[in-house]
Amino acid sequence: MTGLRDARLQKALESAPDADLRPSEPVRRNILAKAHQAVAPAPAAPWWKALWDSAGRRNSPWNAAFATLVIAGFVTVLWFDREVPGPRQETTQAGAPPPAAAPAPAAPAVDPAPASAPAVDLAARAERAPSKDALQARKSAPAPVPQQGGLAQDAAGPAEARRERRADTKPLRDEDTRALAKSTQPPADASKPADVASPSGLAEASPRAEGTAGARALATAPPPAAAPEIAAAAPAAAPMARSAPPAPAAPRAATAQEAPLPSWTDATITVGGREVNIERSQAGRLAALLATIERGPRGQEPLDGPASLKIELSQLGVPADVLEVAGAQVRWTRQRAGQRWSFVAKPEPTQLQALQDEVGRLLGR
Amino acid sequence: MPDEQLMLAYAQGDAAAFDELYARHEGALYRFVRRLLGAPMAAQADEVFQDTWLRIVAARASFTPQGAAWRTWAFTIAHNLAMDRLRTSGREVGLEAQDDGSDPLDWLAATLDMTHPSSEDTAFWRAAGKQLLQCLDELPEAQRAAFLLHHEDGASVEDLAQRLGLQFETAKSRLRYALQKLRGCMRRYLEVLETQS
Numbered sequence: 078m079t080g081l082r083d084a085r086l087q088k089a090l091e092s093a094p095d096a097d098l099r100p101s102e103p104v105r106r107n108i109l110a111k112a113h114q115a116v117a118p119a120p121a122a123p124w125w126k127a128l129w130d131s132a133g134r135r136n137s138p139w140n141a142a143f144a145t146l147v148i149a150g151f152v153t154v155l156w157f158d159r160e161v162p163g164p165r166q167e168t169t170q171a172g173a174p175p176p177a178a179a180p181a182p183a184a185p186a187v188d189p190a191p192a193s194a195p196a197v198d199l200a201a202r203a204e205r206a207p208s209k210d211a212l213q214a215r216k217s218a219p220a221p222v223p224q225q226g227g228l229a230q231d232a233a234g235p236a237e238a239r240r241e242r243r244a245d246t247k248p249l250r251d252e253d254t255r256a257l258a259k260s261t262q263p264p265a266d267a268s269k270p271a272d273v274a275s276p277s278g279l280a281e282a283s284p285r286a287e288g289t290a291g292a293r294a295l296a297t298a299p300p301p302a303a304a305p306e307i308a309a310a311a312p313a314a315a316p317m318a319r320s321a322p323p324a325p326a327a328p329r330a331a332t333a334q335e336a337p338l339p340s341w342t343d344a345t346i347t348v349g350g351r352e353v354n355i356e357r358s359q360a361g362r363l364a365a366l367l368a369t370i371e372r373g374p375r376g377q378e379p380l381d382g383p384a385s386l387k388i389e390l391s392q393l394g395v396p397a398d399v400l401e402v403a404g405a406q407v408r409w410t411r412q413r414a415g416q417r418w419s420f421v422a423k424p425e426p427t428q429l430q431a432l433q434d435e436v437g438r439l440l441g442r
Numbered sequence: 443m444p445d446e447q448l449m450l451a452y453a454q455g456d457a458a459a460f461d462e463l464y465a466r467h468e469g470a471l472y473r474f475v476r477r478l479l480g481a482p483m484a485a486q487a488d489e490v491f492q493d494t495w496l497r498i499v500a501a502r503a504s505f506t507p508q509g510a511a512w513r514t515w516a517f518t519i520a521h522n523l524a525m526d527r528l529r530t531s532g533r534e535v536g537l538e539a540q541d542d543g544s545d546p547l548d549w550l551a552a553t554l555d556m557t558h559p560s561s562e563d564t565a566f567w568r569a570a571g572k573q574l575l576q577c578l579d580e581l582p583e584a585q586r587a588a589f590l591l592h593h594e595d596g597a598s599v600e601d602l603a604q605r606l607g608l609q610f611e612t613a614k615s616r617l618r619y620a621l622q623k624l625r626g627c628m629r630r631y632l633e634v635l636e637t638q639s
């Protein structure tokens with residue numbers, strides 16, 4: 078017997094009545110059965126289960142793959158038939174005065190050749206797409222000569238028109254937006270002769286420099302940057318001049334037609350003897366519709382009849398453009414720095430109908 | 443074959459090794475569980491005993507012969523399960539103890555002649571064992587466990603301290619207190635033995 082181990086208690090413990098006790102037979106059988114079952118070889122799995130497991134069903138991320146497909150399909154549906162948005166510059170307030178101008182562009186030396194068909198075609202394409210060569214040529218051109226003040230202001234249009242389009246994009250419907258995008262999408266193959274008359278290039282001209290370089294270039298250039306039909310008629314600018322009271326020079330008439338719609342702040346709508354003045358902020362889709370019509374095909378024929386609708390646009394109180402609708406034709410009359418000229422266009426019937434509907438809506442308010 | 447080798451063989455799929463292992467330790471392990479639970483909870487001895495073996499079966503892959511001996515490992519599992527059962531059923535012990543008239547030890551008390559016990563008599567030791575079981579029931583659970591592990595499983599004090607997660611001195615004092623109480627409880631039997639010697 079040690080201090081902590083008592084042999085007498087040990088013997089008593091061994092002799093206790095429960096020394097021979099054993100668990101019940103069911104408990105013993107249950108323990109042995111479960112112990113044997115734990116190490117028993119598993120029955121062979123059926124062939125289809127083995128194949129299923131070998132295919133990696135347990136660990137393959139099928140759920141993730143399915144979710145990826147669902148999300149991809151959802152995004153595709155969301156962007157179906159829509160343009161992918163590209164980088165955008167910061168926009169300015171619609172109707173705000175044009176920003177301070179860059180150095181006045183100057184046209185490179187241009188042959189005063191008559192407007193041959195290929196040249197006209199190139200010019201027409203280049204009307205909407207300035208190239209790097211053109212910009213470079215303008216930068217290296219000699220100092221501009223002041224002439225024809227209204228021209229540069231008109232030519233400042235593309236940048237301004239971009240702002241205008243952005244300002245008007247929000248309330249537009251999708252089809253209008255697509256139509257605008259299509260009509261303003263620049264072609265990729267601009268050429269040097271076309272660059273001379275590129276409105277985008279001219280857009281960099283400042284109001285201060287209006288009618289300088291661009292005007293001089295235009296004075297020496299062939300009928301540039303117009304639609305083929307307009308360019309073809311450019312040598313005979315007299316009919317155009319006849320339709321405009323101030324009768325600008327032929328090159329001016331051709332250039333004026335390419336000048337985009339300026340930003341305007343007020344519109345006076347006259348229809349059926351009723352006259353309503355509307356601010357641009359309340360004009361709804363009118364600005365977008367006018368821009369769409371303004372970019373449509375243009376012609377030289379006179380109006381077929383009296384105007385049924387007249388929209389006078391002004392910029393901060395200064396008269397800018399006048400649109401007259403007569404049947405399927407429209408006539409734009411522009412006024413810049415005391416000079417006036419006009420041209421006739423024949424927009425698509427749907428555009429014209431949309432314009433009349435919008436006017437009706439504005440008048441009915 | 444040592445217990446550890448049998449366990450390794452069973453872990454590798456030899457069911458016969460488990461049968462032998464079970465046969466070796468069935469009685470001792472069951473007795474340990476039953477004594478640890480005490481008479482009031484004797485009815486739960488089968489369940490705890492079965493849980494002990496099933497735990498051994500489930501942990502067969504984690505058993506390493508480099509650690510404790512298989513017997514120590516198995517007794518530790520039984521001890522933990524029994525103590526858990528005692529903790530969860532502690533309040534039921536007293537009530538069951540008072541009404542427990544079907545204890546298998548009762549027959550012994552009724553048949554033994556306690557007036558003239560003999561140290562050579564097997565009946566004396568059986569009676570002493572019966573008394574000891576009753577004395578164990580009166581011990582606190584921790585001291586009871588320490589005594590049983592030390593006397594029945596043969597654990598040393600160091601081993602006891604490690605298995606119970608105690609300091610050496612704590613385990614030692616716990617064992618000393620258990621012995622002191624048991625000797626007091628078994629005084630009548632111990633005096634007979636002392637007078638005979």
